[in-house]
Amino acid sequence: MAKIASELTEKQRRFVDEYLADLNGKQAAIRCGYSEKTAEQQASRLLSNVKVKEAVSLKQKILSERLNISAERVLQEYAKIAFSNMRDFVNWDNGAIAIRPASELSDEQTACVAEISDTPSQFGSKIKIKLHDKLSALDSIARHLGMFKDKLEVSGKDGKPIQTVELQMTPQEAAQLYLENLKK
Numbered sequence: 001m002a003k004i005a006s007e008l009t010e011k012q013r014r015f016v017d018e019y020l021a022d023l024n025g026k027q028a029a030i031r032c033g034y035s036e037k038t039a040e041q042q043a044s045r046l047l048s049n050v051k052v053k054e055a056v057s058l059k060q061k062i063l064s065e066r067l068n069i070s071a072e073r074v075l076q077e078y079a080k081i082a083f084s085n086m087r088d089f090v091n092w093d094n095g096a097i098a099i100r101p102a103s104e105l106s107d108e109q110t111a112c113v114a115e116i117s118d119t120p121s122q123f124g125s126k127i128k129i130k131l132h133d134k135l136s137a138l139d140s141i142a143r144h145l146g147m148f149k150d151k152l153e154v155s156g157k158d159g160k161p162i163q164t165v166e167l168q169m170t171p172q173e174a175a176q177l178y179l180e181n182l183k184k
Helices: 002-006 010-022 025-031 039-048 050-066 071-082 134-144 171-183
Strands: 113-121 124-131
Touching: 010 025, 010 039, 010 050, 025 039, 039 050, 071 134
Parallel strands: none
Antiparallel strands: 113 124
């Protein structure tokens, strides 16, 4: 890191640090002293600079190692949320609703809780428990596993290129050919 950092200007080094704070290039450029008018262009220029890109990648790698952040660990957290079940937290048998005591919940279960609130009212307490967004977690897992295709790739039989034939015909002949193929 020291070698790459020594190849950057002070402003570039500061930009790398600011960029890693929130991954917002424009705001990082503004915090480094670039004008708001040109911050977006400056950020784009800085992020396309080979040395700055290397510094960002290296610092991200160092941070993820220091914090023990890996793709596997992130997926584990998503899986906790994605496969959480409200019955693990609340019992609603016999017309009564009861939240399970925190002492009965595992670390995995408590990681799924986004919010717990207790609002007093004239009829007693209104208790609310909200879990993190399951659909978002499932979507993130599915994308990571390649279950969704953002890009469609088309190929011919056995993965070979699609064969095309160029035909010279009038629009009437093309319409006639189309109608004949519909009948098949």
